[in-house]
Amino acid sequence: MLPDASRPLYEVKANLFKGLAHPLRVRVLEVLSTRPETSVSDLLEVTGLEASNLSQHLAVLRNNRLVTADRRGNQVYYRLAHPQVADLLRVARTLLGDILETTERQLVESSGLPELPPAAPAVEAAATAVEAAGEPA
Amino acid sequence: MLPDASRPLYEVKANLFKGLAHPLRVRVLEVLSTRPETSVSDLLEVTGLEASNLSQHLAVLRNNRLVTADRRGNQVYYRLAHPQVADLLRVARTLLGDILETTERQLVESSGLPELPPAAPAVEAAATAVEAAGEPA
């Protein structure tokens, strides 16, 4: 889990992605991208999760060195270990935008070519949702 | 597996990362980042894998719209579906470089502070390996 550099890079990278491969963990990282730090109790509120479940996921993020925790008094505060983590989320998002765009285009092309589709509610709304989502990363 | 935009973005992102969360798939994407396209047989050579195993992983990459395949004659050629995929791998690599650097520094700091460590073979070599690795992404 710790990025052991003696292994082939593609293994280490795969481990990194594994650390990111859960909705909850992505969510936590997104929250952490918007503020300098966040307490576990705040994360609990935001996510509406069970404490132990969240804690487990935070442990995964810690083991992957994606976040750092420090305890102040009764509470524990988490922050991104590196700004690059936010970069990664941003790049992922733009990639997803592209993917969605081209799959949508391919759908249109293969289904009769109505140059400007009169309005494909679901897909269309979805696409713009991704573009405009007021989301941190 | 298809990036359904009607779901929360963090779920879609997590799915994307899941698609990347295997050494073999990362390896394939790295190979594909270095050339415009690569045939399955070439990938088989490079990776030394069983055909069906590779095929399964290629299917995952296809389902995630990370690669596209097109058949010409007897062979199938794969390519990255978007240049952003390579970007993602690059950002991941620099992040890993940072992570490794700071964990190494923390190791040194917490173990007696030999200002310039006389030479910590494993870790040191590893770090430079990551920096210098002549790897595509």
Add this chain to the structure above:
DNA sequence: TGATGGATTGATAAATCCATTATACGCCCG
């Protein structure tokens, strides 16, 4: 000290992922 609130850890069952094997498909050539 005991008690309380916040967070983590351990244990377990369910779900998911993966390598392997076997089978099927698509294309070319004889």
Add this chain to the structure above:
DNA sequence: CGGGCGTATAATGGATTTATCAATCCATCA
């Protein structure tokens, strides 16, 4: 058409991941 090659899919069993519940740890405050 039949055979062979290159890929892909199905099925199976073993390993990993995850949500849940119980137990523990750590700091505060009475």
